[in-house]
Amino acid sequence: METKHSLRLSGVIGDSIVDGKGIRMTVFVQGCPHHCPGCHNPQTHDFSGGYEDTVERLIQKFKEDPLQCGVTLSGGEPFCQAEALSVLASEVKALGKNVWVYSGYTFEELVSGTILFARELLSYCDVLVDGRFLMEQRNLTLPFRGSENQRLIDVQASLEQNKPVLYTL
Numbered sequence: 001m002e003t004k005h006s007l008r009l010s011g012v013i014g015d016s017i018v019d020g021k022g023i024r025m026t027v028f029v030q031g032c033p034h035h036c037p038g039c040h041n042p043q044t045h046d047f048s049g050g051y052e053d054t055v056e057r058l059i060q061k062f063k064e065d066p067l068q069c070g071v072t073l074s075g076g077e078p079f080c081q082a083e084a085l086s087v088l089a090s091e092v093k094a095l096g097k098n099v100w101v102y103s104g105y106t107f108e109e110l111v112s113g114t115i116l117f118a119r120e121l122l123s124y125c126d127v128l129v130d131g132r133f134l135m136e137q138r139n140l141t142l143p144f145r146g147s148e149n150q151r152l153i154d155v156q157a158s159l160e161q162n163k164p165v166l167y168t169l
Ligand code: SF4
Pocket: 032, 033, 034, 035, 036, 039, 040, 041, 042, 044, 075, 076, 077, 103, 104, 131, 132, 133
């Protein structure tokens, strides 16, 4: 890789078991336009907060722990940094690992063509947890999501069929 792809991040944690199936590295991006009431990560909303890091350094960090089965992109809103995250996700896939992504946008919004590089990023993702967090639909018993409206989506099947296909755990 010659170009450095920079990202604005809120934090990164390794060995997470709550942000998708298996042991994962979770990348929390900085900046979110949705402002869902009751959001668990309000510190990630400000687009000028957080710190800068590069895709290249994140891949290096991910490789240091081979027990991790994939990377989860969370936030913040990952699709506000879809171009650089596409590079990260493609590198993760090239290592034979999987990619989960959380977004306040729905699958339908992401494939509508209005969000730059959204389809590019989706093309490297296995599972999308989609939709804004809705306090009135909050359910603490749901695996890997916070409210009933959010869906676990099998991204590749959904892109192929051009409609959301649910992912089964
Ligand atoms: S989309 Fe996620 S990070 Fe953004 S406000 Fe909603 S719950 Fe918070």
